[in-house]
Amino acid sequence: MDFTYIIQRSAKRRKLTITVERDRSIVVHAPEGTSDEKIQQVVESKRQWIYEKIGHPQKYQELPHAPGKETVSGESALYLGRQYRIEVIKTDANEIQFSQRFLIPAKLAKQAEALREWYIGKAKEKIVPRVMHHAHQLGVDVAMVKIVDNRYRWGSCTVNDNVNFNWRLIKAPMFVIDYVIVHELAHLIESNHTPRFWNIVRAQTPKMEKAKAWLKENGQLLEEVI
Incomplete structure (x- = not known):
């Protein structure tokens, strides 16, 4: 071996x-x-x-590693497939605000985990309902949906019908998120990557090939903190 x-x-x-x-x-x-x-x-x-x-x-596919960024004014961060400007502001607020740009309190700007926690919160808010929507459409029962910190997998399903999704997915466009969700849910119907499996995924996500291409080109960008 x-x-x-x-x-x-x-x-x-x-x-x-x-x-x-x-x-x-x-x-x-x-x-x-x-x-x-x-x-x-x-x-x-x-x-x-x-x-x-x-x-x-x-x-x-090997991709060039994106340069690291800092949470400073003028930089940008990826969210739902688009780059948005970061503005560090003086405020008494204790959390990041988003309004077509990231407004980051100055006291959080040097905390590397601050934006990560914001992403995780948004992933729970937006990904979990999409999972339940697609589960209903596919007629599958999901025991539990978890947003996890797993650098090397976008999603996974367990023997107990739990499904897990990488919080970094929230940086991708929604059609990519939908593809990853349906990919994992389809495994509850067909465990292997058979022609039937891909037919299920393609029927539920018409933009499957576009989503796979997006991940191929941009996957490593999602793994950057910013």
Whole structure:
């Protein structure tokens, strides 16, 4: 076997699954007590699938890393697919305001987490209702929706019908967010990337190809704090 993988065992997990993260790392999620030999057998049986995932051009294309920015007046930050100007203002307010630009209290400007927390709040406000909308349209039941901090995955679903979405998605256009949501929900119907799976996603998100292209071109920009 000419690749390495990380094993994560959990007492709550009932089924062994393999994920290939966006940094090409391979993670095996296994029920507690699963032997190394059993895991190796499963990984070996999935060798071709793993190679396909590692080489997936949409998911792993190398992109130039965007330069880091600071929360200073004149800079800009990405939100729902558009760049908006940052203005640092003197105010007694303790939170960031948004009105076609980011108004950041001076006392928060040097706190790297301030804008991140704003993004997370907006992700919960806008992404969760979209998940429920698409779940209704697809006729699937979702146990729980979580906004998570997972740098290398845009979304995931669990064996318990929970779905998780990366807070960084809130920087993408809504048609891209919809695509990622439907992609994960479709896994509740069809677990693998079969022709049926892609037909489900395409039917629910007509801009699927445009969304995949946007992520291919701009995915790394979403991973910047600003």
